[in-house]
Amino acid sequence: MEKERLHTIPLKNIRIHDSFWDKYVRLVKEVLIPYQWDILNDRLEGVETSHCIQNFKIAAGEASGEFGGAVFQDTDVAKWLEAAAYVLETNPDPDLERLADETINLIGRAQGEDGYLNTYFTIKEPGLRWTNLKEGHELYTAGHMIEAAVAYYEATGKEKFLEIVKGMADLICRIFGPEEGKCHGYPGHQEIELALIRLYGVTEKEDYLKLAKYFIDQRGVGENYFLKEERSPRYQQIFPEFAGYDARYSQSHLPVREQTTAEGHAVRAVYMYCAMADLAYYYQEEGLRKACRTLWQDMIKRRMYLTGSIGSSGLLERFTTDYDLPNNCNYSETCASIGLALFGRRMAQMEKDASYMDVAERALYNTVLAGIAMDGKSFFYVNPLEVWPENCMERTSKEHVKPVRQKWFGVACCPPNIARTLASLGQYIYFMDDHTLYVNLYISGNVSAELACGTVEASVVSDLTNTGHVELEFKKEKAPYSYRIALRIPDYVRNYRIRENGAELGGFQLEKGYLYLEAEEDAVKLEIDFEVPAEFVRANPKVREDAGKVALVKGPLVYCLEETDNGANLPAVFADARQEIREEYREDLLGGTTTLKFKGMRLTDHEWQDGALYGARENRFQKAELTAVPYHCWNNRTPGEMLVWMHEKL
Amino acid sequence: MEKERLHTIPLKNIRIHDSFWDKYVRLVKEVLIPYQWDILNDRLEGVETSHCIQNFKIAAGEASGEFGGAVFQDTDVAKWLEAAAYVLETNPDPDLERLADETINLIGRAQGEDGYLNTYFTIKEPGLRWTNLKEGHELYTAGHMIEAAVAYYEATGKEKFLEIVKGMADLICRIFGPEEGKCHGYPGHQEIELALIRLYGVTEKEDYLKLAKYFIDQRGVGENYFLKEERSPRYQQIFPEFAGYDARYSQSHLPVREQTTAEGHAVRAVYMYCAMADLAYYYQEEGLRKACRTLWQDMIKRRMYLTGSIGSSGLLERFTTDYDLPNNCNYSETCASIGLALFGRRMAQMEKDASYMDVAERALYNTVLAGIAMDGKSFFYVNPLEVWPENCMERTSKEHVKPVRQKWFGVACCPPNIARTLASLGQYIYFMDDHTLYVNLYISGNVSAELACGTVEASVVSDLTNTGHVELEFKKEKAPYSYRIALRIPDYVRNYRIRENGAELGGFQLEKGYLYLEAEEDAVKLEIDFEVPAEFVRANPKVREDAGKVALVKGPLVYCLEETDNGANLPAVFADARQEIREEYREDLLGGTTTLKFKGMRLTDHEWQDGALYGARENRFQKAELTAVPYHCWNNRTPGEMLVWMHEKL
Structure with missing residues (x-):
């Protein structure tokens, strides 16, 4: 175990100017903080008194x-x-x-x-x-x-x-x-x-x-x-x-070092794991470190949604059993994804392993952002992957699922948690140690990192979520020292090319997901082309709810179908995963976003004109042209159905 | 509206000797009544005190x-x-x-x-x-x-x-x-x-x-x-x-004659509809009759499971919205299916329409029987169509789903309700009016019907659930009168042949699902061959949970896959509905039952050896030989998974 972990960089040394993130980050100062201040002071009508x-x-x-x-x-x-x-x-x-x-x-x-x-x-x-x-x-x-x-x-x-x-x-x-x-x-x-x-x-x-x-x-x-x-x-x-308290609910069923599965209330769990990771580092304790690794693996390999959310039971906001990941009645609390990102960041810092940031990034770009409306004034506490609005009724098993964001909550943990997370996003973008500046998330902006050997200034211009093109410029003080640049190569990148000061680099050797480059020049300009194609992904066949289904991702973004683009009854849509996915950037849509267009079929009710519920009747399909938008911005237009995991035409 | 409805025949005039039903009916006298008597007297250990x-x-x-x-x-x-x-x-x-x-x-x-x-x-x-x-x-x-x-x-x-x-x-x-x-x-x-x-x-x-x-x-x-x-x-x-009571829970949200959708607690609803049907008849009231017809149609066309169960919400045992029929977290209380059969029978009596008996029969042969173990000593209150035992945990959204039958319940409505239903099964088998003996259910046994014109004795030998061959003999007192025999032709019968005293009949005209035959001879022998092939059925595409899926039925019986016959992870099975279904009667199995064998494929974890949860990986299938057993006898062998609606290889 390495004696030093990676450090975050003080937020005052980080600026974000990113076409994807700006629209959210500016909400904190311009909307969330004043809005939540009014709520804390009971000045807002129509929301539960704070x-x-x-x-x-x-x-x-x-x-x-x-x-x-x-x-x-x-x-x-x-x-x-x-x-x-x-x-x-x-x-x-x-x-x-x-x-x-x-x-x-x-x-x-x-x-x-x-x-x-x-x-x-x-x-x-x-x-x-x-x-x-x-x-x-x-x-x-x-x-x-x-x-x-x-x-x-x-x-x-x-x-x-x-x-x-x-x-x-x-x-x-x-x-x-x-x-x-x-x-x-x-x-x-x-x-x-x-x-x-x-x-x-x-x-x-x-x-x-x-x-x-x-x-x-x-x-x-x-x-x-x-x-x-x-x-x-x-x-x-x-x-x-x-x-009739169950000790698993609060992860007090076993000494923490003996816990091997993520149990109970998901937010409690990940907040605890954060402390365990911190203590493993401060006390250089292998036992705690091993428990953290085991619990992390249990979550991400058996108990996490594609959108980086956790806690699949609608009742008690808790983990259940391996591979139990229902899409339309899950809890997946926004705060739990925030906690997952916090834990992942700590693990990445301790282990110097970028794979933890793959998960943290997934949580931030999907569930955490889905938690807040693009106008900053309404919120999801629960983050389903499939929504049928009229079925989310009170006093039923799905009453926790809200088909539209709520203005506030009686238990209002999520909105201010989103606010503090967006406001501290810089802590996820970069890490540093004495001699290395780490770039984790490709978000446009600037950073000033005070390495032991001197200050390094970096500026980033990233189009990760669209073309995958990223430009980074690093400048150090003029002095006879060198430092390292560590670039996270995300797990979803299919291929990449890097030019350093115009010259193509090659022979890349990754070390736990990071590409380390020695920087000796005073100014280093890196031009990276990440291949981040839109892709159909599948789930491990042990995830019963997703058997025979596909989802669409592009880079860190999970996509979804919305009713407003694709009509109603989305579960009757069958994607053709052999056909090409067409990426189309839409300046006008959802603050500017890349949509994904693809072909499929849709079950018709041709054989069911009599209104029968069951029968020995044939399937009849019609062709369908489908459009997916990023999951995080669902429900920012006409409310309606939403679906992440689509049936696949096999 | 006809002034007279059909009558049930006193149970003392009915005997049941049926290879399918005997094993259940005899349980009432031999097991249920003594067992429940012990419970009522707090003499049974290990069950909640009564x-x-x-x-x-x-x-x-x-x-x-x-x-x-x-x-x-x-x-x-x-x-x-x-x-x-x-x-x-x-x-x-x-x-x-x-x-x-x-x-x-x-x-x-x-x-x-x-x-x-x-x-x-x-x-x-x-x-x-x-x-x-x-x-x-x-x-x-x-x-x-x-x-x-x-x-x-x-x-x-x-x-x-x-x-x-x-x-x-x-x-x-x-x-x-x-x-x-x-x-x-x-x-x-x-x-x-x-x-x-x-x-x-x-x-x-x-x-x-x-x-x-x-x-x-x-x-x-x-x-x-x-x-x-x-x-x-x-x-x-x-x-x-x-x-925070919701009046819909007890169907008191609207005057009953204005109710057009089945709402609230399912048992309350159907018990009320029974009374409405009775009153419609006694008071010859078209308004109530119309409400009954509307509510019936709403249930059977939009809010009922293939197994004849109702009440899809795990919370509050209630109806939710049209076509909301989840398979693995539904309530589908046994008592609600009993109530559905009671209501259906009353509607059939009033309307002289056999289609109501199609539904009542479906409820009786599937959900009501599934409610009781074949040894009569344990019971299901909740009747899911898909069960993953390890996932039915306490303190989760699925805690109401029990993967094995329970010995008794704190609220023990279902077991004695099953007992009284089995003990009064004769009320469903036959109806009569002044001049007609109606045969609704093809269950072997005898009946003596005191028609206005004299007594008719009938004996039935039925192999409905296997070969579909049924023999009926009718005898009347020697007197110069004739009567009618009404045979229900079930909705699942694909074709049928009837011989009367050896002579082939033809040119059948059904009247609301009944075939009326004039019986003039003193002795009439009918030999019927019902074609009741095993079939794949599909659900209306509006039933989201069943899109892309098939279920197996044969006659009144819905079939299911059990883990003990087909291995684990049943949702990863894809049935090939184009292949032949092989029927195989198994004397040794579950008290003697017809199994259904068919081909399909099964998703393998070939691409997932690294334990990943998601990825852009191909589907890999292996061939599978599958065996289905009747739903009503699931969980009478080694406990395990169960599945009614299977994915279909499209």
């Missing part, structure tokens, strides 16, 4: 009334602040910074003298702190506050928020730990672990790292803490649906 | 303790008594009759002075009678008691039980009705309506018929009664999952 800011005011003694929202309501504020921090890091904005500072001050005033910070327990259940780790989300909420504070400190250099969360983190260190007299529990919803590690990253206070390790080490060891906790006289149930 | 008899003892003041089980727990006793009555009607059994009499006496002692009969409310909530019609199941429970009492009276001639339920029915007549001061509500779960009509049938007391009509007329008129009821200070919620 209560968020009001809760802090009540907790601070500056307003009266009752706590509103869910036990983890504070996290909406935290994620808003985290997103604001990332925005401020790249786009100074005094008005936004003032709003953020005011909010941070309010949070500070809502904090207890002992450092405790959580408006639900402060206002509603002051006597029940730490008595319901299973459902109370206290540690989860603290984790999001800590992440926000670290981001804000990194963006602005201001320490106020960091001091606030250090107060809470120190309290948690006093309450939890292996010592006698401390609570030997661990969070019902993981998040505090990775947050404490980030806090350690900026404070270098080892207590935080140790406590994160304690939470991970303790989880699933001996009698399940949550089942023990339930027997306490102070325990009060919060969520009735948690009766 | 409390049934104990509840009656407590209500009678003969035992102490608390009420146990669900609000409708009494109905298990009622259905047991109803099944026992049908058994006694054909097989006198003094021991069983003594047990039944003792139980009836106990029920009598548990009855209130005012006639009230319901152990839940008597023991647990005496102050809350009639305050929660939505959830309390008081009228539903009374209905099952009444049905049992009518059956017991018809079987034994004893009036005791009838007197008991008349007491309850009279009380209900005093409580409910259009008059001022009476309760203007209606049952949350329909059943009392058809029961009151049956009670009217034996007592001729018109109050019962009128009250049944009132319940039907009142339903869904004006403000929904259940939503009104909730606002009463005496209302106490019983089932938390009923919060």
